[in-house]
Amino acid sequence: MKSHKFVETAKASLIGGRGGNGCVNFRREKGVPRGGPDGGDGGRGGHVLIQTDRNTDSLIALYYQPCRRAEDGGHGKGKQQTGRNGKDILILVPCGTEIRDEANRELLADLVAHGELFIIARGGRGGLGNCHFTTSTHQTPREHTAGEPGEEKTVRLDLKIVADVGLIGYPNAGKSTLLSVISHAHPKIAAYPFTTLNPIIGTLRFEPYTDITVVDIPGLIQGAHRGAGLGHAFLRHVERTRFLVLIIDMAGTDGRHPADDYAILMDELGRHSADLIRRPALVVANKMDLPAAAGYLPEFVQRTGIQPLAISAKNREGLETLKQALFDAMIKIRPPAQDH
Ligand SMILES: Nc1nc2c(ncn2[C@@H]2O[C@H](COP(=O)(O)OP(=O)(O)OP(=O)(O)O)[C@@H](O)[C@H]2O)c(=O)[nH]1
Numbered sequence: 001m002k003s004h005k006f007v008e009t010a011k012a013s014l015i016g017g018r019g020g021n022g023c024v025n026f027r028r029e030k031g032v033p034r035g036g037p038d039g040g041d042g043g044r045g046g047h048v049l050i051q052t053d054r055n056t057d058s059l060i061a062l063y064y065q066p067c068r069r070a071e072d073g074g075h076g077k078g079k080q081q082t083g084r085n086g087k088d089i090l091i092l093v094p095c096g097t098e099i100r101d102e103a104n105r106e107l108l109a110d111l112v113a114h115g116e117l118f119i120i121a122r123g124g125r126g127g128l129g130n131c132h133f134t135t136s137t138h139q140t141p142r143e144h145t146a147g148e149p150g151e152e153k154t155v156r157l158d159l160k161i162v163a164d165v166g167l168i169g170y171p172n173a174g175k176s177t178l179l180s181v182i183s184h185a186h187p188k189i190a191a192y193p194f195t196t197l198n199p200i201i202g203t204l205r206f207e208p209y210t211d212i213t214v215v216d217i218p219g220l221i222q223g224a225h226r227g228a229g230l231g232h233a234f235l236r237h238v239e240r241t242r243f244l245v246l247i248i249d250m251a252g253t254d255g256r257h258p259a260d261d262y263a264i265l266m267d268e269l270g271r272h273s274a275d276l277i278r279r280p281a282l283v284v285a286n287k288m289d290l291p292a293a294a295g296y297l298p299e300f301v302q303r304t305g306i307q308p309l310a311i312s313a314k315n316r317e318g319l320e321t322l323k324q325a326l327f328d329a330m331i332k333i334r335p336p337a338q339d340h
């Protein structure tokens with residue numbers, strides 16, 4: 001269905017344009033044998049700019065074109081004409097893009113809101129023309145300066161999706177099914193594990209108050225921190241969320257006990273980041289339409305000490321209660337800290 005590649009990390013080599021050189025020139029006018037210096041300055045080299053854009057959903061642009069160099073500034077000319085500035089390059093990235101120096105991993109920018117603009121590689125300043133070097137004793141200066149080189153940056157970009165709520169669960173637990181019935185998103189749903197390969201965002205409308213964005217990610221399994229299944233790198237996409245929904249297949253469809261699933265999910269979350277297991281969360285028991293679910297539920301409650309919210313995403317049961325719980329949670333929780 002998806003025709004474009006989803007790229008969530010990219011390396012790029014970005015270079016600002018060189019500044020134009022200052023010019024050496026002397027005025028030549030009829031009847032003025034030795035005109036004064038009138039060499040103009042060089043123009044600034046173009047910047048490489050990065051801007052967040054809510055209509056851009058992956059780093060694909062940098063994946064195909066990882067080396068960018070902005071245009072050089074024009075050289076200065078006679079009659080004090082300044083060279084033109086080099087054209088800037090604007091690279092659009094999704095909201096939630098972190099930019100780090102490739103060499104030392106220093107965080108250069110974390111662009112979250114739509115429209116944030118960051119100059120990643122400045123263009124060099126233009127050089128000075130000889131008209132700047134005149135003094136009372138030095139009337140025919142030939143001095144000028146060359147344009148400065150543009151900045152060169154090798155950076156790594158990482159997308160961490162910006163959403164309010166993250167869906168966590170084993171493959172096949174019904175995360176995508178749930179997203180499809182509480183929002184207008186159309187994630188792929190299938191009875192085999194790892195159907196979801198890329199994060200997908202859905203929006204819940206609570207008119208007239210607010211919107212809640214929910215991100216659906218791939219399934220997490222035991223050993224994900226060692227690379228099992230699809231690994232755990234995709235958990236970055238719930239790092240910025242304020243609230244998690246842990247979805248448990250209460251019917252044990254794939255032959256595991258739901259209480260084990262819960263313990264393993266928490267363990268894998270904790271191994272990815274201690275922050276994630278402390279994040280406010282709601283445990284949801286899905287597939288309650290299947291008879292086995294009623295059998296597993298009491299033992300789940302007893303072993304985990306958690307009374308999950310029972311739903312059937314497939315039959316659209318329990319969804320109003322779930323939506324209300326999300327809404328209440330959003331109101332209670334302060335906006336996310338920007339220090340991830
Ligand atoms: N009986 C029943 N089946 C469900 C329910 N919710 C989801 N399913 C089924 O479970 C299977 C997996 O659903 P998905 O929504 O793709 O599961 P997922 O958690 O997104 O799986 P991955 O993307 O692989 O991690 C599909 O065959 C769904 O139809 C439910 O409430 N009841």
Ligand SMILES: [Mg+2]
Pocket residue numbers: 175176177187188189195196216217218
């Ligand atoms: Mg899925």
